[in-house]
Amino acid sequence: MANMAQAIRMALHYAEENLGVTDIFGEDVGAPLGGVFTCTQGLKTAWNSPLDERGIIGAAMGIALGGGRPVAEIQFCDYVYNTIDLLKLAGNTCWASNGDWNLPMVVRTPVGSGIRGSIYHSHSFDATMTHIPGWKVVMPSTPLDAYGLLISACKEQNPVMFLEPKALLRVKGDERIPGEPDDDRALSKMIDAPLGDRSQWKPQWPAELEAFAIPIGKGKLLREGTQLTVVSYGRTLPLCARAAQTLADEGISVEVIDLRSLWPYDWEMIKTSVQKTGRVLFVNEDTEVTNFGEHLLRRTVEELFYSLLAPPRLVAGKFVPGIGLADTLEMASVPQQNDITDALRSLAGEQP
């Protein structure tokens, strides 16, 4: 099975061939590197931009205004922050012009911790991004979802922020992307650029790829359960799934929701689950103050209060200025397996 980076690459290939994507660009996105995480290797519309994030977002907006369909990359979301006013502008262009203009553009950026990236390669961006109206925001946790969400993003009439959990980019999926070859090594030979001289290299794209789309706004019920609900996305999602398995062995039944889309998001799925279980834990790794999980918590309290058997809870990143390099520092700053398993266990046992 493909890993997430390969899934993204295949979706982009499909999109530039079939969905009208005109420009895949950013720092080191074109040949020879094809992206620092290899997500854009071998793509025919990929090109290298100047080292200028504002220029990248601005150019994407201009290309979209000019009738193109750009997929721009910010190399690490840690470097997207000097573009925030442009992101706001992209988000309000349709609204401010009373529907006159719209921007069909995608911005991809790797987010989060997990590769010991220290202070400036470990940031999350979901909390900030969900403060910017006018964008659709997605964050896959599997290669198949990455493929399907990116296909949807490339069909959108509106700006889409595609957040790539960098800790998961190299993780292989266990669901097959329609059209990918059965053999991983065969896939790698076909679409991974060789080390060394790449000037003569051309990828051999799987011929059977298709427009397998996951609708933006729909969550995924990863595991059914009856006693408590955990809602997460991105890097922390597989940790939640593992915690649910651990608790199942202890006789506690946990329902796991992969939100996948942060805006719009699948409130119906959360609501149905919480009305069933009465207990909910939200998990993400962005800093916890004015965190997206806090929004979900607030809505849970306001709309589902009388279904609750225990206070809804949030496990998120610590509100500290950075994620330190040392193992001990990173692990103390963002949710780890134990933090999530413990939080779920204690929520399961919580009595009034």
Place this chain on the structure above:
Amino acid sequence: MSRPRLIKESSAPLPLDRELLVRIHDLMVKTRVLEERLIQMYKQGHGYFWIGGPGEEAFNVPLGLLMKKGQGPEYDYLHAHYRQSGTLLALGEEPIGALRQMKNTASDPYSGGRNFAGHFSLRKYNVAPVSSPIEVQYSIAPGTAMMQKRVGGDAITIVTGGDAGTAEGDFATCLIWSSRPANPLPVLIIVTNNKWGISTSAEGQHGEPRVSERGKAFNIRSKTINGNDPVEAYNELKEAMEYVRTERKPFLLEANVSRLYGHSSASGANYVSEELDCLKQFETRLEADGVLTRQQMDELRNRYTEDMAAAARIARDEPLPAPETIWKHIFAEDK
């Protein structure tokens, strides 16, 4: 190439044909009267804020006349400053649209009552939405130029903004992205230099003697012109545009202009008599050259003043957008 400085050397004949001179003059008057009406509406409480382009008519009108107007990458794109009413009228817009935006009525054709005066948006003529954050349009312009270069043809991207704003990184972004040897772009980069950024004079802004000289480092052809002279502006814009259209490379054009009513309503919006008035100067010249008589020009102005007053009365009585419309157009529907 040396050009006669026509306005100053009043002996030389105006080098544009009479019909064009009359058209430019007509649009300059129309623009001035529109701006004065907008200011008056603000002062009478029929709008919350005024910002606009009185003092830039001599430059902005020729710009609009020279644009290849239409929708899509085969036509020119304009990423405009908030002082661009002359350009919009030259493109053929009816002034009542600007009055409606001032009164923030539901009928405002540019933003449906959502945005300030002077914040135009006109997709049918490739006018990208004007937005308040200074200079962002310079980061966006290279994108439309890329699409234009790709479709072929001679369409160009035009971006305009003020002098103080060039201190923002977006200005450097535009210079860099439009002049890369790997992909030079057809962008006409314009700076309208009125020597002010709100209350900060040029001396407090930056040190380069001419903003246009910043193009040199990037091998961008550049020029500073007198934007108060519509004949010079027309000819220089035409030449710069022809270069960008045929060479598919950027051109940096700095136009010295006046700020006739101060920065905005926040600074009072009163006539600044120390500034050169391009319309007055042009009219003196037109009269001396026998293109138009004083009487003809007075009649034109009176007619526009009456038209504009009537249009303002219409706009004043139109309804505001309904509160529930805040939810409209957050996202475009699939087309």
